[in-house]
Amino acid sequence: MTTTELPDSAITSVSDGDDALAWLADEAARLRAAGLHREPVVRTPDPTMVNVASNDYLGLSGHPAVVAGAHAALDTWGAGSTASRLVVGTTELHVDLEDELADFLGFPAALAFSSGYLANVGAITALAGRGDLIVSDTGTHASLIDGCRLSRARVVVTGRGDHAAVRAALRERTEQRALVVTDSVYSIDGEPAPVAELYSAAREHGAALLVDEAHALGVRGPGGRGLVAERGLSGAPDLVVTTVLSKSLGAQGGVVLGSALLRSHLIDRARTFIFDTGLNPAAVGAARAALGLLRSDAVMPDRLRANAVRLAAAIGVPDPAAAVISLIIGEPQAAVDAAAICRDRGVLVGCFRPPSVPAGTSRLRLTVRADLDGPLIDHVADVVMGALREVGIREGGIRGGAER
Structure with a gap:
């Protein structure tokens, strides 16, 4: 490989007034004037501060057993998974967590991703593409929306929880394959989606349903198993469930649950799994410990x-x-x-x-x-x-x- 140096004429000085990112200052001013500028909230280890802004629903992120689970994983596996899951980034801990989550939530198989965002994007783009239809509603999380956009499928957006509109979109489609996408509990206001009705609509029209249970795991359903379990749909055919380790389980990461065939397909086709460094061992150890606590305290x-x-x-x-x-x-x-x-x-x-x-x-x-x-x-x-x-x-x- 050879290295080519840019000629002096190709290097433009900022002082020439050709700063291609100068518009950022105007955009920042516009956002501030509208009250829409954002800054990360920097927390300190202040024990007097009451946190009702996080998604640590069960308060397990600082539980001694969960912290100990993270420490044990660090001691055994080190700080990072060191590679993608398909190279050497899959430890025994990853497989154990996937098996335990699948058993707890009533599905044949599970696959862990580095975040819930990546789990949703990976699942949608692996299940739908150009020439397919996705039906999504206005209440879905940004990760589901981005998955729909990246899939290159045709996307029909329906009103939140409007299963009649979902039926109409599926009935009128010309595409052979279709995927319906929804949150089970909407993240902004905590309201439940009509999961059973959406599942019926999908099945009636030969479509699959993907349900994001991020805000339902540990919150709804028998023993905190989620809204899908509450509606009696755990392990149902043509159903894909995603959830996270970063809310009720107090750790980090995302999971896709479904059939063994689905898991195998995601390993082959989900780019956010194939090309991403595996979930770090400490997060896996913490999530396993948290899941154990949830199992023992229904x-x-x-x-x-x-x-x-x-x-x-x-x-x-x-x-x-x-x-x-x-x-x-x-x-x-x-x-x-x-x-x-x-x-x-x-x-x-x-x-x-x-x-x-x-x-x-x-x-x-x-x-x-x-x-x-x-x-x-x-x-x-x-x-x-x-x-x-x-x-x-x-x-x-x-x-x-x-x-x-």
Whole structure:
């Protein structure tokens, strides 16, 4: 291989006024003016800070057994998996976790990815492509949306949970193969999708259904097995389930569950599996330990939901269907200001603005944990209500529940 040096004439100085990225300054100013600029929230190890912004629904990320599981994996396998899963990035821990998750969730097989995002993108692009149809709704997570876009299939977007529209799209298609895509519990407001109806619609028209259970694992269903299990669909034919290790299991990573044939197909065709470094061993060890805790304490999800109901009642909004309480404020800056007031008073809350939510529905998103006690939940409610009053939102003006 030879190296070719660029001639001086090909090197343009920024001082010449030809900076191709100069538009970024204008874009940043526009976002700030609209209240849509974002900065990562930097956490510190402050034990007095109450976190109701994370997706650590069962409070297991810091559980001693989960931390010990991560340590044991580090001691045995080191910090990284060192390669893609198809080279040497698959350890015995990966296979054990996949087997245990498949057994717990009632599927023949599972395949772990480095993140839930990659699991969704990999599954969709491996199952649908040019000449196929994907039917997705307006409530699906960004990872599902991006998977649809990258698949190059024709995509029909239906209203959230509108299974009649899904049936119509499938009935009118000209494509031989079709895939229906949905969250089981919508991430923004925690409302459940009509999974059973969507499954029936898909089966009636020869399509497969992919359900993202990221916000249902550990939250809904028998022993926290998810909404698919709650609806009696675990292991059903033509059903693909994705979920994550990074929420209720307090670790990192994503998983696709289905038939053994599906697992084999993903290994051959899912680019986010083939070309990505394998999930790090510490995350695998932590997730296995967390899954063991969930198996041994089947009422943990019940405690979580009871805490969510208590917080919703203290704020004065309807009981949540899962672990998310969504408080619609309206304008982006008001949501940002309210979240900052809460943070200054020792409570971390989520702040969601467009494009994560529709214009005019910026909100605080509260995620309850199973390990919070009653007085602490009441304290969170007091802080949140105080912050809302300071930004001009009165008690009767809070909109909670589903975003229709």
